[in-house]
Amino acid sequence: MAATVHGVQSYVAPRSLDEALAVLAGGGVSVLAGGTDLMPQARAGRRPLEPVLMNIRRVAGLGGVDLAGGSIRIGALVTVTELRDSALVRERLPPLWQACDQFASDQIRNVATVGGNLCNASPAGDTLVPLLALDASAVLAAGSGDARRTRRVPLAQFFTGPGRSCRQPDELLVAVEVPEPPAGSVGAFHKHGTRPALDISTISLAVAARRDGAVLRDVRIACGAVAPTPIRAPRAEAALEGRSPDAATIEAAAQAALQDVHPISDLRASDWYRRELVHNLLQRVLSHVSQL
Amino acid sequence: MSVNCDITFTLNGVARRLSVPLEMSTLELLRDQLGLTGTKYGCGEGECGACTVLVDGVSVNSCLMFAVDCDGRELVTVEGVIAGATGQRLRDSFVEKGAVQCGFCTPGLMVQATHLLARDPAPDEETIRRGIEGNLCRCTGYRKIIDAIATVAQGEHHG
Ligand SMILES: Cc1cc2nc3c(=O)[nH]c(=O)nc-3n(C[C@H](O)[C@H](O)[C@H](O)COP(=O)(O)OP(=O)(O)OC[C@H]3O[C@@H](n4cnc5c(N)ncnc54)[C@H](O)[C@@H]3O)c2cc1C
Ligand code: FES
Ligand code: FES
Numbered sequence: 001m002a003a004t005v006h007g008v009q010s011y012v013a014p015r016s017l018d019e020a021l022a023v024l025a026g027g028g029v030s031v032l033a034g035g036t037d038l039m040p041q042a043r044a045g046r047r048p049l050e051p052v053l054m055n056i057r058r059v060a061g062l063g064g065v066d067l068a069g070g071s072i073r074i075g076a077l078v079t080v081t082e083l084r085d086s087a088l089v090r091e092r093l094p095p096l097w098q099a100c101d102q103f104a105s106d107q108i109r110n111v112a113t114v115g116g117n118l119c120n121a122s123p124a125g126d127t128l129v130p131l132l133a134l135d136a137s138a139v140l141a142a143g144s145g146d147a148r149r150t151r152r153v154p155l156a157q158f159f160t161g162p163g164r165s166c167r168q169p170d171e172l173l174v175a176v177e178v179p180e181p182p183a184g185s186v187g188a189f190h191k192h193g194t195r196p197a198l199d200i201s202t203i204s205l206a207v208a209a210r211r212d213g214a215v216l217r218d219v220r221i222a223c224g225a226v227a228p229t230p231i232r233a234p235r236a237e238a239a240l241e242g243r244s245p246d247a248a249t250i251e252a253a254a255q256a257a258l259q260d261v262h263p264i265s266d267l268r269a270s271d272w273y274r275r276e277l278v279h280n281l282l283q284r285v286l287s288h289v290s291q292l
Numbered sequence: 293m294s295v296n297c298d299i300t301f302t303l304n305g306v307a308r309r310l311s312v313p314l315e316m317s318t319l320e321l322l323r324d325q326l327g328l329t330g331t332k333y334g335c336g337e338g339e340c341g342a343c344t345v346l347v348d349g350v351s352v353n354s355c356l357m358f359a360v361d362c363d364g365r366e367l368v369t370v371e372g373v374i375a376g377a378t379g380q381r382l383r384d385s386f387v388e389k390g391a392v393q394c395g396f397c398t399p400g401l402m403v404q405a406t407h408l409l410a411r412d413p414a415p416d417e418e419t420i421r422r423g424i425e426g427n428l429c430r431c432t433g434y435r436k437i438i439d440a441i442a443t444v445a446q447g448e449h450h451g
Contacts, residue, residue, distance in 0.1 A: 008314040011297045011360050032358065039317065039356045040337050053314060055361055081350070105426020106404065108338055110350040111357070 009051040013058050017174065018144040020059050024170050025143065029054050031172065033077060034111035037120040047163075062115070062174060065089060072178045073139075076115030080104075080127070083114065092181055095130035095206040098189040102126070115173045118158070121165045124225040126204060130189045131155055132222035132230050133206035136178040140171040152177065159229035184211040186292040190285045191224075192277055203263070203277050207285050211292075214244045221253075226261035226278055233260035236282065245290035254282045299363035304372030312359040319343045321359040322369060330370040330399045334428070341427030344400040345369050351407035353426070370399035373406050381444045382406065391440040393431035401427050405441045415445055 008030075014020040023029060030050040032038055034057075041047040056062065062077040065086045072088065083089050084100040103109055103126050117127045118138060137152045155176075158165050167173060181187075191204035204224035209216040219240045221233040236257035243249045263274035294313040301308055303326070312321055319336075322328045322345070334342030336355045343354040346368040373379040382402050385391075392398050401424060408415060408423035415423065420441050421434075429437060 009295055011295075011314050013360075013363065032361070034356075035358055035361070036338060036353075036356050039358065042315075043336070049315070053358070053360075055358075057361070058364075104338075105341065106407070106423055107341060107344055107351050107353045107426045108356075111352050 007051060008049050008053045011053045011055070013055040015058050015060060017059055017061055017141065017172070018148075020054065020056055020172060021142060021148070021170070022144045023052065023054050024172060026052070027169065028052055029169075031056055031119070033057065033113040033116040034079065035116075036108055036112045037116055037122075056172070067092075067180060070180050072180055074114055074176045074178065076173045076175055077113050078115075080109040080112045080114070080117075081106075083127075084109065092185075093130070093134060093178060093187075095133055095187040095189040095208055096127060096178075099126045099130045099191070099204070099206070102189075102191055114176060118155075118176065119165060119167060119173055121159050121161075121163050121229070123162050123227065123229055124204070125230065126191065126224070128155070128159070128230040129204045129222045129224040130187075130206040130208075131176060131178065132232060133187065133189075133208040133220045134178045134181070135208075135220060136176050138165075138167075138173055139175040139177055140167055141174045142168065142171040150174075155230075156232060162228050181208070182210055185209070186211055186216075186289050188285050188288050188292075190281055190288075192281055203274055203281065205278070205281050205285050207282075207289050209240070209289065215242050216240050216245055216289075217242060221257070221282070223257070223261055223278060226263045226274060228262075231260065233257045233282075235259050240286070245286055250283055250286040250290065253286060254279045257282050297360050297363075299360055301362040301364060302366040304368055304375070312362075314358075314360060316359040318345070318354040318357040318359050318362055318367075321362070322354060328369055328371055330374075332396055332399055334396070334400075338426075339428065340397075340400070341404060341424075342397055342400040344403040344427065346373070346403060346407060349407075349410070351404050368403075370403050373403050376406075378406050378409055378444070382440070385440040385443045386437070389436045389440040389443065391432060391436040397427060397429040397431075401429070401437060405444070408441070409445060413445065415441075417442060420445070 028050045029052045032055045042049045063075040080100045080103045090097045117125045132155045138158045141150045187208035189206040206222045209219040219237045224230045236253045239253040239256040265271045296311045332342035334340035338353045338356045345354045
């Protein structure tokens with residue numbers, strides 16, 4: 001059997017957000033959602049558990065996918081399976097739906113939460129890339145009762161490095177908010193890995209834009225696993241903005257994207273290979289989007 | 293020096309009350325503490341599916357689940373699955389189609405197939421393939437496993 005995890009002194013499973021935030025304020029807490037990152041990381045000694053293990057799965061109000069006031073709110077505890085089963089996600093947020101469809105295995109999707117995916121902040125996290133392209137924000141809460149503070153951080157500023165985000169230790173991610181895509185929105189997600197589902201992506205790409213006659217507007221392109229955090233590709237976006245996505249424009253955008261990315265070489269792929277992939281994958285995703 | 297926590301949950305239809313170490317996985321709870329060895333330890337990392345169990349009706353990798361998280365929930369292992377009608381049909385179909393060689397992956401696949409059929413009683417081949425993506429088999433090459441599940445889905449099997 002694998003080595004056991006030491007150092008956990010107590011376990012709490014609060015039922016309200018107030019309770020959970022009070023525990024967090026006390027410090028020394030590991031937050032447990034689905035545990036699909038926390039458990040293997042703790043067992044491998046990569047991220048030892050804090051003295052308090054707080055299971056947030058029973059906290060009320062952290063679930064649900066709802067459209068209200070021009071934004072789609074996804075609770076932090078919503079699982080990848082729930083996103084994949086959601087008609088709202090499938091119809092209004094296709095890049096996110098596609099990422100969930102290609103995410104790991106059924107068993108992992110059934111427990112992995114969107115909050116855990118964001119807070120784990122892997123540069124290869126699969127929901128991060130479409131959410132970034134969809135201009136989503138993380139909703140973070142801290143403090144209980146009258147001292148409750150809530151802030152919204154655009155995902156473009158949320159990730160600060162591999163495995164790191166701007167979430168403070170006393171903050172809980174309560175939801176992700178995605179602006180309701182306007183009429184005429186198009187988008188797609190694509191990932192490349194050695195095994196389609198279970199493998200961590202070597203790279204992934206999401207495109208979101210609005211069709212205005214023959215041209216694309218509000219183009220947002222996000223890439224995963226090509227830099228220490230998931231990133232937007234501003235040069236590629238500029239190459240497409242206000243243009244018709246014909247073959248020459250798509251090629252110009254795919255070329256421009258090479259200036260946007262800073263891939264690493266690791267055991268999964270070399271820097272050169274990842275650049276080739278960015279170019280080819282963006283070309284493919286854009287050709288697909290141009291036909292939507 | 294591990295700290296324990298008391299939990300209550302339902303296991304294969306029976307209410308249980310136990311004290312478990314905080315860092316224990318559900319897989320260790322089942323195999324080491326409760327002696328239910330049908331659930332297998334393959335990789336311990338969520339990659340192979342040998343440890344698949346049903347928790348509140350959905351399939352999960354028990355190696356990735358903290359035992360304390362079983363508190364208040366309903367668990368069904370392969371021992372429970374096999375006691376049900378679908379489980380028995382799956383078992384017979386696996387045997388008939390030759391979907392078992394060394395058998396190490398079989399319990400996890402039976403549980404996963406049960407979940408798959410509960411969600412979609414008439415899955416097509418693609419749905420079955422996708423449904424068992426998280427279950428590795430080193431022996432059979434999957435063809436016979438897919439056939440065994442498809443046979444149960446089509447209700448062709450009356451054994
Ligand atoms: C076999 C396997 C395959 C995988 N495949 C993929 C894949 O294809 N794509 C992919 O993106 N990922 C994959 N993963 C990684 C993992 O499943 C995801 O990152 C998942 O979304 C994590 O969610 P969780 O609920 O399990 O998080 P947990 O493990 O519970 O938590 C992850 C981290 O976030 C923190 N946290 C969780 N929720 C909150 C919150 N609300 N507020 C503050 N902090 C919080 C935890 O403290 C922890 O540090 C895979 C993992 C395994 C084991
Ligand atoms: S032992 Fe749990 S997935 Fe392999
Ligand atoms: S029968 Fe041997 S691993 Fe599947």
